[in-house]
Amino acid sequence: LRELFKFLLISTLIVPRLGFAEQREFMGHVLEAHRFISTSWSELNYRVDTYFSDETYELKDNKSEISASFTLLKREGSREEHFVDLRLKVDLPKISRRMTATIERERDRIVEARSNQATRERASQETQYTANIDYTPISSIWGQVSARVGMRFDLPLNPFLRVTLSKDFSFKWVDIHLGQYLQYYRQENFSEYTQLSFSRRLSRKFALAQDNTLSWTASEKEFVLRNSLTLHHLISDRTFFSYGVGATALLSPSWHYVVYDVSLGARRKLYKEWLFGSLYFGGEFEKHKNWDMTSFALVKGEVVF
């Protein structure tokens, strides 16, 4: 995979030096390779699904995909870190229905709720497949409640129960989101977070979001509060900027902030709808380092087949 990204990087350097005809020919090969991988993977899953379930549907309704990403994270004072991630999304809707289960690959939402841009990349590597055997969303004027019972595809057995409660309020000047997320895993025990978010669209190109999450996990046995303020800036249909500040606090023995962070990020569709690039710069100010700044830079390339 790393070689693939080297190839892509070299390609982006070489392609502009080629003539127009060579460029078209080269991109033709790239497009053909992408189409081949993408179609083959969807078709393979579609065939497996329809074969074993004995039911048919439109091939385009199969949402199987492959995404590959390469991330380079450099933090001041520590060695650069690489994350290579290959995700195979297997969509077998008919087999899942016959097994009365949905099979998904999920991220750790608690860890992500506590993360800033630099640490989120590490957190997002911690994903697991789960088979969810029950899902019951209930919607009322009081909000939405959903409960999910399932089993992580792992040994020793790790069944779980998750409950999500959420309510959105829309006012003329602000949208408010209230959320409560509770989860119990047999291995990791109980964890939860409470979320209060405010968002406002300032103009066609700017939107402001203020998020507050208070989380607790049985393994760490302490409350962590994260406040963040992010300005989203849509530069064009293909480019998107975000400017953020955040702070993380512990609530024991008393409420005290331990990390402040600032970040500037850019995400761009590099080619069609399947090649993306992201670039983030920022700094963390940690209490145990006497609030000295630790800067970080993150580069990420992502291909979706």
Next chain:
Amino acid sequence: MVRNFIFLWVLGLTLNFTPVYAFKDRQVTLPGDFLVSYAPHIFNTKSMMAELGFLTQKEFESIGYNYNAFVKLSMMEEFYRQDPSLRAASLGVKGGVLLPTQPWLPLMLNLGIGFSKTTIHERPWFGNRDKAVLRQEMVMGEAGLLWHHRQRYFLRGTYHINNRKTFKRNFFFSLGANF
């Protein structure tokens, strides 16, 4: 190991030598929707396997040959030979086919492949994950024969191969039913 596998393969092919027109319009497959099987310790020394899944009826339309396809959840356990206090366990999924051999003989050829998560642990199913000695992923394949009684209950012998050294047992004898 390879010799045994080839023997089973050749046996299966030999039994399938019957002209396919003999199968046409005859109910030779398992009729149910679900499949459950259990290979207890009593048949399989120091090993256990339990499977639960669903069956579908398939047909090679051009030659009129009916057969079954299955997807099942598979659980396997084996006493770990290096240390008697430990056990190796696997939890995975398998997909495969059941091919009728003779129209007048209730014997089917079982072929399947699968993927599973494995662990070596004192209590591999209900223990604490942090105390696991080893956790790995495993790819497996199986080939064997299934003898069914009135297309409902069956006795099955399968030969297993996998890419891990933790599961040494190759032959499994199991009882099962489809409903």
